[in-house]
Amino acid sequence: MFEDEIRTIKRLGVRMILLQILNFASVIASGLMIWKGLSLVTNSESPIVVVLSGSMEPAFYRGDLLFLTNPVSELYKTGDITVYKIPGADIPIVHRVMETRDTPIKGWDKLNATTPHPVTQKLLTKGDNNAVDDLDLYQGIEWLERKHIVGKVRGFVPYVGYVTIAMNDFPQLKYALLGGLALLALFQRE
Amino acid sequence: MxxxxxxxxxxxxxxxxxxxxxxxxxxxxxxxFNEEAHGQIVPASVKVLDARLPRQRYRTQEAVFTQFNVTADLTPLFHWNTKQVFVYLQAEYNNSKGVQNEVVVWDRIVRRKSDAVIRTRAMSKYSIRDLTRSFKKIPGAHFTLKYNIMPYVGVLTSGDIARTSELVTFPAAQRAVS
Structure with missing residues (x-):
């Protein structure tokens, strides 16, 4: 069954295999670089997220892909759909901002300020498909603040993220895919 | 090969x-597609109540309940890449400590072009509360009707539809009838 492959390995020699492994590693590394680069440009720790719950239906369904940005120069406004992560909670939540409270910072001056805005924001969010606001989801925090927010939703592609949900639900699929890719990378002949 | x-x-x-x-x-x-939606908001009733809000940390505080006559035509916002339009009415006011507040009081999701003409009495789905728990020192608020378009694919867009021309004043608080 694997005689063909073994024969190719013998023919190609160790150097060739090492080269293929190097190729594979560089593919993974460039993927990671793109991800981190995007992260840097958008100022968001994860600029692309997959919707995991139905709390924003009918706007977003499970498996939809969202593109986020989190520019320092912008304040959040009501109506914005934000992704936030409460410390201690394991998954980020995608919900809409319903209240903003901008408290002025005393003694803020433009030249030696640590924040670009003269205000600190307190936010309250709610899922479009939920009956009540998110106070109970905040785990004791009364208001959402900038530090909790991963980003604001700017772009949207439906269904694409379902692949990752499928991979999380069936881990075998993930290993099969990874293994298959690795094998392909090793044995692919130009 | x-x-x-x-x-x-x-x-x-x-x-x-x-x-x-x-x-x-x-x-x-x-x-x-950058057509604008047009509409009008007319305040019909504004009440400040001494409310008991069981989910809040401060159980007794003043809360503002509003009713607006909202008329709006959102049909220009429906083009081939519009999945839904989220319309919302928000209050904007500054409190005595200089805090700038924006609070959504009413919202609606419009999914079809046939439902895009809105003519309704918008009763507050969400009450307005203040960080100071009182509206005694707050004269009133401006209200704005805004929208947020969800596309089938691509970028989310948003805009304004209407704004109250005059300050909508808050009356003195009254005891909530229990």
Missing amino acids: HSIFARLNNSTSLLSSCLMGLLFAISLTTFL
Whole structure:
């Protein structure tokens, strides 16, 4: 069954295999670089997220892909759909901002300020498909603040993220895919 | 070279790049549609109540309940890449400590062009509360009707529909009838 492959390995020699492994590693590394680069440009720790719950239906369904940005120069406004992560909670939540409270910072001056805005924001969010606001989801925090927010939703592609949900639900699929890719990378002949 | 696997691989990669190009082009067309929606908001009733809000940390505080006559025509916002329009009415006011507040009091999701003409009495779905728990020192608020468009694919857009021309004043608080 694997005689063909073994024969190719013998023919190609160790150097060739090492080269293929190097190729594979560089593919993974460039993927990671793109991800981190995007992260840097958008100022968001994860600029692309997959919707995991139905709390924003009918706007977003499970498996939809969202593109986020989190520019320092912008304040959040009501109506914005934000992704936030409460410390201690394991998954980020995608919900809409319903209240903003901008408290002025005393003694803020433009030249030696640590924040670009003269205000600190307190936010309250709610899922479009939920009956009540998110106070109970905040785990004791009364208001959402900038530090909790991963980003604001700017772009949207439906269904694409379902692949990752499928991979999380069936881990075998993930290993099969990874293994298959690795094998392909090793044995692919130009 | 011309194995079934190679053919399959080539055709799926071509198909997926075509699909991505198409989706990108569709999402770009969003920028071509920039019609404005028009509407009007007229305050019908504004009440400040000494409310007991069981979910809040401070159980007794003043809360503002409003009713607005909202008329709006959102049909210009419905184009081929509009999945839904989120319409919302918000209050904007500054409190005595200089805190700038924006609070959504009413919202509606419009999913079809046939439902895009809105003529309704918008009763507050969400009450307005203040960080100081009182509206004694707050003369009133401006109200704005805004929208947020969800596309089938691409960028989310938003805009304003109407704004109250005069300050909507808050009356003195009254005991909530229990």
